[in-house]
Amino acid sequence: MLVANRGEIAVRIIRACFDEGIESVLIVSAADRDSLAARLADEVVVIGPASATESYLSVSRVVQAALNAGCDALHPGYGFLSERPTLVKACEENGITFIGPSAEVMRESGDKLLARAMAESVGIPTGKGTVGLLDAEDAIRAADELNCYPLLLKASAGGGGRGMTIVRHPDDLLEGFNRSSTEAERAFGDGTVYLEPYIEKARHIEVQILADTHGNVRHLGERDCSAQRRYQKIIEEAPSVGLPEALVARIREAAVKLAISLHYVGAATCEFLVDVQRDSFVFLELNARVQVEHPVTEAITGVDIIREQIRIARGEALSFSQEDVRLTGHAVECRINAENPDSGFLPTPGTVTEWTIPQGSGVRVDTYMCNGAVVPPYYDSLIAKIIVHAPTREEAVAKMATVLAKSRVRGISTTIGIQLEIMNDPTFSTTPITTKWLEESFLPGRSASNAATMPSTTRGN
Structure with missing residues (x-):
C-alpha cells in the first residue's frame, strides 16, 4: 500500500499496515527522506523536491510512484490530496484501490454546497443560507434577503477556516466578500463563497x-x-x-x-x-x-x-x-x-x-x-x-x-x-x-x- 502523506499520519498508517500484514511504500519529498516515517516504511520513494506542489500535491507523481512500486492500494491520510476527486479517479483508472470513497461521492461531499443540498434533501437542518455566490452584487442581494447580521461568508471548496469571514455590518459586506473569495481562490482554486447566519454561541x-x-x-x-x-x-x-x-x-x-x-x-x-x-x-x-x-x-x-x-x-x-x-x-x-x-x-x-x-x-x-x-x-x-x-x-x-x-x-x-x-x-x-x-x-x-x-x-x- 502506498502511503501518500507525511508526518505523524504517515507513521500512523505505516503502523496500521504492519498490524494488517501489508507492505508499506512511503512517498517522500526531498525534505522528508530522513524522517521517522521513512525509517519505518518497508520501502521509500522520493517523488520530488521539498515544494508540496511538486511532490505531495502532484497527482501524476503520486500515482506513478504507486504503479512503479507495484502497489495494490493507496491511503491518502488527511490534507494534501486526501479529498481530491482527481486522485481517486486516477487510482480507479489505474487499478489501484483508493482507501476512501469513490471519486463521485468525494466530489459531492467535498463541495459544501452540494453536501448541504444533500443534507437538506433528507431532512437534516442546514440553517438559512445561500446556494452559492458568484459576485459581489449577488452577495449584497443575498444579505438583504437573509437580513440577520452577523453573517458568515464561507468557501464552497476546502476547509480549515480558509475563505471564512464574519460580517457584522452591511458596510463590511463587500470587503468581506472580496477577502473570502480571494482567499478561497488561492487556497482551493475555486473562489465560490456562500452566506449563512453566524451563530454567536x-x-x-x-x-x-x-x-x-x-x-x-x-x-x-x-x-x-x-x-x-x-x-x-x-x-x-x-x-x-x-x-x-x-x-x-x-x-x-x-x-x-x-x-x-x-x-x-x-x-x-x-x-x-x-x-x-x-x-x-x-x-x-x-x-x-x-x-x-x-x-x-x-x-x-x-x-x-x-x-x-x-x-x-x-x-x-x-x-x-x-x-x-x-x-x-x-x-x-x-x-x-x-x-x-x-x-x-x-x-x-x-x-x-x-x-x-x-x-x-x-x-x-x-x-x-x-x-x-x-x-x-x-x-x-x-x-x-x-x-x-x-x-x-x-x-x-x-x-x-x-x-x-x-x-x-x-x-x-x-x-x-x-x-x-x-x-x-x-x-x-x-x-x-x-x-x-x-x-x-x-x-x-x-x-x-x-x-x-x-x-x-x-x-x-
Whole structure:
C-alpha cells in the first residue's frame, strides 16, 4: 500500500499496515527522506523536491510512484490530496484501490454546497443560507434577503477556516466578500463563497462514521472540537458533555442518514454546529477522509479506524453492529504544533534537540518527532498529538495537564506551554466551551506574566 502523506499520519498508517500484514511504500519529498516515517516504511520513494506542489500535491507523481512500486492500494491520510476527486479517479483508472470513497461521492461531499443540498434533501437542518455566490452584487442581494447580521461568508471548496469571514455590518459586506473569495481562490482554486447566519454561541460537534460496501453504516459517537483559533482546532474531546441526550441522538442519526444517502463507503466525519442558546444544530460539512482527531474516538470505542478503513477497502463487512459500540470514559487530544504562541503563533521549524513526552496507562502519542528530528518549513506545523483517556472528563483533563507539564522539548518552540495553561484554566476544566472562547476569552485574558513564568522546557525553548 502506498502511503501518500507525511508526518505523524504517515507513521500512523505505516503502523496500521504492519498490524494488517501489508507492505508499506512511503512517498517522500526531498525534505522528508530522513524522517521517522521513512525509517519505518518497508520501502521509500522520493517523488520530488521539498515544494508540496511538486511532490505531495502532484497527482501524476503520486500515482506513478504507486504503479512503479507495484502497489495494490493507496491511503491518502488527511490534507494534501486526501479529498481530491482527481486522485481517486486516477487510482480507479489505474487499478489501484483508493482507501476512501469513490471519486463521485468525494466530489459531492467535498463541495459544501452540494453536501448541504444533500443534507437538506433528507431532512437534516442546514440553517438559512445561500446556494452559492458568484459576485459581489449577488452577495449584497443575498444579505438583504437573509437580513440577520452577523453573517458568515464561507468557501464552497476546502476547509480549515480558509475563505471564512464574519460580517457584522452591511458596510463590511463587500470587503468581506472580496477577502473570502480571494482567499478561497488561492487556497482551493475555486473562489465560490456562500452566506449563512453566524451563530454567536456555538459548539463544534462532529460524528465519526464508518461504512462498508455491504450497506452497513455505523457511527462511533461524537467529538467536541470547540477549542479553536482562527477556525483551526487545537484541542479535541470525545464524547461531548453538557448537551441534551436527545439533541446528541439527533446529531448522530443525522450523520448516519447523510452517509446512507450518499452511498458512502469508508471513514467519514460529519460536522455540525450546535447553537447552545437554542439547543439546535445545523449541518456544516462532511469530510471524506480520516480526521486529525480520530484517536480520541479510538480511545473511547476501542475501534482502530485506520485498520477499519483498510478492511473496508478490501471488501470486508464491518465486524460490529451499532449496539456493539460502547463509549467508555473520556478522551482529550492536544495538537502539538511547532509554533510560538508568544509571537502570534508563528511557525518555528528547526531541529529538535530533545523530545521527551511521558507515556503510561491511558496516554498515547502520535508523532514523527524524536531526538534529532527536523521540522521542515515547507508544510503544516503539526508535529504531534497527545491523547489521554480516563474514566471522566475531569480526570482526563488533569492527566493531560500532568503529561504536558512533564514534557521536555528543546530546539524549537511548541504549543505545549499554552495548552498546559488551557488545561489549568478553571473555565475549560469545568465548563463546556464554545468555539469563540479561546479567541475571545482565554487569549485576551492571558497575561504576559503567565507566559513569562511558564517553565522553559514546556515552552519548547
